[in-house]
Amino acid sequence: MTKTTRFAPSPTGALHIGGVRTALFNYVYAKQNKGMFLIRIEDTDAERSTREHEENILKGLSDIGINPDKPPVRQSERSELYKHAAQTLIDSGKAYYCNCSKERLDEMRSNQQSKGLKPQYDGKCRDLNLKADPTTVLRLKTPQDGELIFHDLVRGEVVFQNSELDDLILLRSDGSPTYHLCNVVDDFEQNVTTVVRGEDHLSNTPRQIHIQQALSYPSLEYAHLPMVLGQDKKRLSKRNAVTSLQDYFDQGYLQSSMINMLARLGWSKGDKEIFYLDDLISDFRIQEVQKAGAIFDPAKLDWINNHHLAALSYDNFKERLVPFLDKVGINLTEKQNCDEIIKAMRSSKPTLLGVANDLIPYFSEVDSYDEKAANKFLSGSESVLQFVQRKLNSLEAWNEESIDHALQEAQTVLSLPTPKLNQPIRIAMTGSTQSPSLGLTLSLFELAEVNNRIDAALEYLANST
Ligand code: GLU
Numbered sequence: 001m002t003k004t005t006r007f008a009p010s011p012t013g014a015l016h017i018g019g020v021r022t023a024l025f026n027y028v029y030a031k032q033n034k035g036m037f038l039i040r041i042e043d044t045d046a047e048r049s050t051r052e053h054e055e056n057i058l059k060g061l062s063d064i065g066i067n068p069d070k071p072p073v074r075q076s077e078r079s080e081l082y083k084h085a086a087q088t089l090i091d092s093g094k095a096y097y098c099n100c101s102k103e104r105l106d107e108m109r110s111n112q113q114s115k116g117l118k119p120q121y122d123g124k125c126r127d128l129n130l131k132a133d134p135t136t137v138l139r140l141k142t143p144q145d146g147e148l149i150f151h152d153l154v155r156g157e158v159v160f161q162n163s164e165l166d167d168l169i170l171l172r173s174d175g176s177p178t179y180h181l182c183n184v185v186d187d188f189e190q191n192v193t194t195v196v197r198g199e200d201h202l203s204n205t206p207r208q209i210h211i212q213q214a215l216s217y218p219s220l221e222y223a224h225l226p227m228v229l230g231q232d233k234k235r236l237s238k239r240n241a242v243t244s245l246q247d248y249f250d251q252g253y254l255q256s257s258m259i260n261m262l263a264r265l266g267w268s269k270g271d272k273e274i275f276y277l278d279d280l281i282s283d284f285r286i287q288e289v290q291k292a293g294a295i296f297d298p299a300k301l302d303w304i305n306n307h308h309l310a311a312l313s314y315d316n317f318k319e320r321l322v323p324f325l326d327k328v329g330i331n332l333t334e335k336q337n338c339d340e341i342i343k344a345m346r347s348s349k350p351t352l353l354g355v356a357n358d359l360i361p362y363f364s365e366v367d368s369y370d371e372k373a374a375n376k377f378l379s380g381s382e383s384v385l386q387f388v389q390r391k392l393n394s395l396e397a398w399n400e401e402s403i404d405h406a407l408q409e410a411q412t413v414l415s416l417p418t419p420k421l422n423q424p425i426r427i428a429m430t431g432s433t434q435s436p437s438l439g440l441t442l443s444l445f446e447l448a449e450v451n452n453r454i455d456a457a458l459e460y461l462a463n464s465t
Helices: 017-032 051-063 079-091 102-114 179-189 204-214 245-251 255-263 277-283 298-310 314-327 338-345 352-363 371-378 382-393 400-414 418-430 438-443 447-464
Strands: 004-007 036-041 095-098 137-140 147-152 156-161 169-171 194-198 221-225
Touching: 004 017, 004 194, 017 036, 017 051, 017 194, 017 221, 017 255, 017 277, 036 051, 051 245, 079 095, 079 137, 079 169, 079 179, 137 204, 147 204, 147 221, 169 179, 179 204, 245 255, 245 352, 255 277, 255 298, 314 338, 314 352, 338 352, 352 418, 371 418, 371 447, 382 400, 382 418, 382 447, 400 418, 400 438, 418 438, 418 447
Parallel strands: 004 036, 194 221
Antiparallel strands: 095 137, 137 169, 147 156
16 A cells, blocks of 8 residues: 655644654655655634745745645645545544533633543543534544554554543534544545654544544544654744754755755664665654654754755855845855855855855955954064065965965074964954864965955954054
């Protein structure tokens, strides 16, 4: 039988890291089984669901190459299916109408709680054979004793006591279907075979299996994924991390890096750290997903992105960098040696936006110096700057090798430790102490520009004393 998985987001917010990880695992599991991956928009909560969120979710997934094998469906457009299923349950006596008032239910719950019992519906209307009216909800006749056991691909055998599960509501008093009913009916209607979702849905599963069984639907495979946690070991949220996928793209994390990082949230393969989508399709094993929460580590994402950026050909890297250069106001046509500059700087930061920012001093004047760096290395460096400037101006050839040579000679003559010689010049050239080797950095500028920048640093020092 063709394995069919689905990602079933509720469009009540932008696509977040935990959701993308669920979608990815569903996608990979389907693809490695030569099956189908579907998307279902669970938008029955009309107040909180928006088309904007839906579009954000679908675009985010498509940006990282996760596209469904059939057009996505929306629950809000399928209410006939749910009503029909509810009718089947009524006709077969597996569901009943209940007219218990809110006051009665509240009182019942507080009585149960005061006796230390789990609050749950007591089944008062179960055998009353009530008819539907505007005050009634439809409830499932859940088995009252025995166990519900299912096998979870991640967690093994999972057992729930039926006595812990009350008669859940299938239709609200206005006739609208609830989440559980829609979810079960759609999995059946879409021929889903495998439900891969967050562990937060684990307690929903026995309830949904009861609905499935009452409707004589075939049973499904389940895999409940560990929660994604922030560095503080709390559930990943806007409070402890950047959770929106788009925000990562906006920083210049590659799509492939996001996939790589997401795959490692709860799954690993020995020491291997770098995975592309195709590797996952061959290597991923859902049974190897861990049960413990998976911590999202931004430093690890940086490390992964570094690798993915380094693996790009130069042309590909440049093409991806250009939008970020635009963002920071860099126009490549202004510099003939722009490729040389980019090649020298391409690993300066783990993100494309970081690299673009680091490129600014190579394309425009330095308008300020990093304060800490200036205090530490620039103050008192007048004679070093002047000496090196003279030395550079006496060079016959202007290239990395000859500049390195001149710098070494200067260091010997002045008998200074490397930072004392290099950092003042580096700060003069780029505004900070971060740049590639100094010879390479200087060679990226014309000598006239080196003079301008050293003069500007000397002037800054003259004015600041
Ligand atoms: N709509 C549910 C959610 O966004 C997912 C339900 C499921 O995957 O079964 O959490």
